[in-house]
Amino acid sequence: MTSAPAKYAHYFADFQSLIQGAGAGAPNWLKDLRDTGWSRFNETGFPTARRGNERWKYTNVGTIAKTDFRLAGGPTPANSSKALAPSYRMEGASVFDLVYIDGRYSPDLSSPAAPSNGITAASLASIASDSKFSLEGQIGRYAPPGDDGFAALNTAFLYDGAYIYVADGHSEKVLVRLSYTTTDGTSPRITHPRTMIVAGQNTDITVVESYSGPKDNVYFTNAVTEISVGAGAHVDHYRLLLEGEKAFHVGTNRVNQERDSSFSSASFALGTALARNDLEVLLDGPGAYCSLNGLYLTADNQHIDNLISIDHAQPHCTSRLNYKGILDGRSRAVFGGTVLVRRDAQKSDAEQTDKNLVLSKQAEVDSKPSLLIYADDVKCSHGATAGHIDPDTLFYLRSRGLDLDTASRMLVQAFASEIVDKVQVEPLREYLDALFNAAIPNKSLPVAEAR
Amino acid sequence: MAAAVKGSKPLLSVKGLTASAGDLEILKGIDLEVFPGEVHAIMGPNGSGKSTLANVLAGRPDYTVTGGQVLFEGQHILKLEPEIRARMGLFLAFQYPLELPGVRAWQFLKAGVDARRVHNHEEEMSAREFDQMLKAKVEQVQIDPDLVKRAVNEGFSGGEKKRNEILQMAVLEPKLALLDETDSGLDIDALRIVADGVNLLRSPENAVVLVTHYQRILDYITPNHVHVLFDGRIVRSGGPELAYELEEKGYDWIKDAVDVGV
Numbered sequence: 003m004t005s006a007p008a009k010y011a012h013y014f015a016d017f018q019s020l021i022q023g024a025g026a027g028a029p030n031w032l033k034d035l036r037d038t039g040w041s042r043f044n045e046t047g048f049p050t051a052r053r054g055n056e057r058w059k060y061t062n063v064g065t066i067a068k069t070d071f072r073l074a075g076g077p078t079p080a081n082s083s084k085a086l087a088p089s090y091r092m093e094g095a096s097v098f099d100l101v102y103i104d105g106r107y108s109p110d111l112s113s114p115a116a117p118s119n120g121i122t123a124a125s126l127a128s129i130a131s132d133s134k135f136s137l138e139g140q141i142g143r144y145a146p147p148g149d150d151g152f153a154a155l156n157t158a159f160l161y162d163g164a165y166i167y168v169a170d171g172h173s174e175k176v177l178v179r180l181s182y183t184t185t186d187g188t189s190p191r192i193t194h195p196r197t198m199i200v201a202g203q204n205t206d207i208t209v210v211e212s213y214s215g216p217k218d219n220v221y222f223t224n225a226v227t228e229i230s231v232g233a234g235a236h237v238d239h240y241r242l243l244l245e246g247e248k249a250f251h252v253g254t255n256r257v258n259q260e261r262d263s264s265f266s267s268a269s270f271a272l273g274t275a276l277a278r279n280d281l282e283v284l285l286d287g288p289g290a291y292c293s294l295n296g297l298y299l300t301a302d303n304q305h306i307d308n309l310i311s312i313d314h315a316q317p318h319c320t321s322r323l324n325y326k327g328i329l330d331g332r333s334r335a336v337f338g339g340t341v342l343v344r345r346d347a348q349k350s351d352a353e354q355t356d357k358n359l360v361l362s363k364q365a366e367v368d369s370k371p372s373l374l375i376y377a378d379d380v381k382c383s384h385g386a387t388a389g390h391i392d393p394d395t396l397f398y399l400r401s402r403g404l405d406l407d408t409a410s411r412m413l414v415q416a417f418a419s420e421i422v423d424k425v426q427v428e429p430l431r432e433y434l435d436a437l438f439n440a441a442i443p444n445k446s447l448p449v450a451e452a453r
Numbered sequence: 454m455a456a457a458v459k460g461s462k463p464l465l466s467v468k469g470l471t472a473s474a475g476d477l478e479i480l481k482g483i484d485l486e487v488f489p490g491e492v493h494a495i496m497g498p499n500g501s502g503k504s505t506l507a508n509v510l511a512g513r514p515d516y517t518v519t520g521g522q523v524l525f526e527g528q529h530i531l532k533l534e535p536e537i538r539a540r541m542g543l544f545l546a547f548q549y550p551l552e553l554p555g556v557r558a559w560q561f562l563k564a565g566v567d568a569r570r571v572h573n574h575e576e577e578m579s580a581r582e583f584d585q586m587l588k589a590k591v592e593q594v595q596i597d598p599d600l601v602k603r604a605v606n607e608g609f610s611g612g613e614k615k616r617n618e619i620l621q622m623a624v625l626e627p628k629l630a631l632l633d634e635t636d637s638g639l640d641i642d643a644l645r646i647v648a649d650g651v652n653l654l655r656s657p658e659n660a661v662v663l664v665t666h667y668q669r670i671l672d673y674i675t676p677n678h679v680h681v682l683f684d685g686r687i688v689r690s691g692g693p694e695l696a697y698e699l700e701e702k703g704y705d706w707i708k709d710a711v712d713v714g715v
Contacts, residue, residue: 393514393515394551395551395553397513397514397515397535398547398550398551398553399553399561400512400534400535400536400539401511401512401513401535401536401539401544401545401547402536402539402561402562402564402565402568402621402625403536403539403540403564403565403566403568403569403572403625404536404564404565404568405534405536405568406534406536408564408568409536412556412560412561412564413553413556415555416553416554416555416556416604417555418555419555420554420555423555
């Protein structure tokens, strides 16, 4: 059995109690995977912004490393946490709800898919031992523990999460809502949500993954999501960061796309002390299409880091990357977007943009879009902007009778709406629209210097 | 053509107005009176200050007023915010209307209408009432109804943007409309639609100040008065015939006349 450096003693203690307690009944492959994760975490630890570590250049996770985050002791009463989950409704024949409290699946709050019909939407813990789901080799395939310290730690603590699978040719639209909620505890809590989505050929899956927790508690969500999009399948993936203001969130997302598949993602983030959204998409079959969108709104001393990478590994693939940020206070947004076009990926079509609207004089944006192109017959573009509200535009609205605050607010809302409007699920779109509109600060905004 | 109501009070009264952008003095003493029912054309070569005049009257913050006064319906307006002037009934049709991605035309126009109504101690319009009014205005100014469903001016052609300004004018029903080179860059069909829109909105109660470089639009909108602006001053005023004289002789004629002090 491996031991641990003193600084990770609390993780070691929790790891021991997991593998000897709740996780003791896991199949061997899962036990091995956890061990690999734990060893890997001990080797790498948490990433630092050391020289040459481009992936963590602008984001300091020192506070995460220094805090004694612990697993929640036992199951939390379901009713105490209900109010924390996002409150939009969704109805329909193939709508499934999986709710997790402090990292554990809550059967009382969930409505999983009945195990039939070629659809699985179930708690990982409940099916891990069932060989008919053949999870061995699937979990960790796209997000191996070697990716970085966070993925390794998540893998070490792999116990519960969601497994969503739709069999080949099942064309009915399947909608799954995953809610990962942390409740308040006396000491800082950590959860390691793990999500695996497998879309068979020509299937159509929508997944809304949301993360929430108490407003005033320090806690840490260390999530990993793996998505496999089969040939001709369509996956619509939403990621809602509704964490508390003192929360830390690191999300590692890995997506693999086969021939002629399409993947749309929209990441919405509000008010987390530190949030990292790491998303990698591998376009691994000709004709694959992905559209990756994001909207973040930060205030105070909040920090958000979006690290997005798209790998055009095959010809005739299209990617669209469109992230937008609204920054207030002394908050900081980091954006790293990489589009890699491999040598044989001819006829690749890639566009990426990151636009930031800065509402205060002190907020800061570090945006670094990059294109790495090794094929010659491609169409690629990128761009990044950061600035205050345009004074000419503001005057245009004021000249129609709108006061400064109303005009500014309308422009900030309009800026956000481009991403919100991409949400295909109507109740979710309305929920997000209201959520972001309410979060836009009510104040006079600085405007860019007049030309 | 609606005739000026004689003996009425001026809607707009500009006296000795001077204004600058940065260190550059652009308006060097403008005097202008506009009465209800009138259409004034302000013509002049590039750089003469025509657009500046329209923008200063509307309250654009880029300019500093250094002297003079402007009364709108007898009220001093130079210290008022642009939105207050708009609510009082002043409208500027922009030379370069801005694109507002994500701002729906409906929302934008209703906010403007409601701001003015609240200013006049009236209730905000109901959505239904506004819908009906907007539909009627769309028909009136012959704009493509689809343009109203889109974000304001986003991806519009130059002509569509100008037409959209006319629609906004129709919806907001200003007492005084300042048209800042609304005619420039338009083909003849678009020009006719813009002119028709303006003519439709003319009434004995309101007035139009048409800032233009070209005489062309005056074939469709007959002004009561034509003023020639040169180097920040109005150097000639006359009737519609002045526009034709300018067309014939060009602006050099004015420059030469000013230079020799005629």
